[in-house]
């Protein structure tokens with residue numbers, strides 16, 4: 362049976378549209394933690410340095426509940442807009458801050474956009490796993506650099522999880538092992554009346570939380586095993 366990895370991109374509200382507010386961290390994150398606790402699931406939180414700096418208590422709550430802390434850069438800037446020295450700064454600074462909370466070995470680039478030559482920067486900063494690739498993007502087919510990192514692509518974009526079950530479930534059940542899903546805390550805040558791109562705001566808030574609960578229950582009914590990113594490393598023991 363398949364392994365399912367729920368990942369949370371722990372970041373500002375729907376960047377780049379609302380990147381100065383953090384309602385997701387303030388209002389969405391507690392409900393998300395409660396849902397994971399209720400379903401006995403451990404997730405992986407790809408966190409920006411900015412969130413860790415502003416909301417250290419939220420990071421401590423994530424770590425306390427046994428979730429894996431991963432790295433999502435400092436400022437949610439797309440790495441393909443950064444020269445190498447700045448990219449390296451983002452990686453080193455965010456890793457250093459996040460590692461004051463917990464061991465951090467997994468990385469995901471904002472917007473799932475990460476130039477292949479920069480993979481070396483992750484090796485230099487002692488990362489062991491990268492989840493910046495996405496199976497549903499054209500860039501997934503591009504040539505990869507050889508690396509010591511384990512590459513774990515995202516299976517599907519996050520807004521699909523908010524679709525009605527009749528549309529969502531056939532897609533979910535067709536995904537190959539390991540199934541890597543991602544959500545954002547701001548999806549669990551009602552943004553339906555915000556002036557935002559449609560896929561950022563549709564069915565956010567209570568509906569999104571209900572959808573995620575249904576998704577978890579769907580996989581649990583089918584005997585899937587929920588794992589964190591580091592449990593996907595070669596040789597990782599089944600927890």
Ligand SMILES: [Zn+2]
Pocket residue numbers: 370372433437470471472
């Ligand atoms: Zn992000």
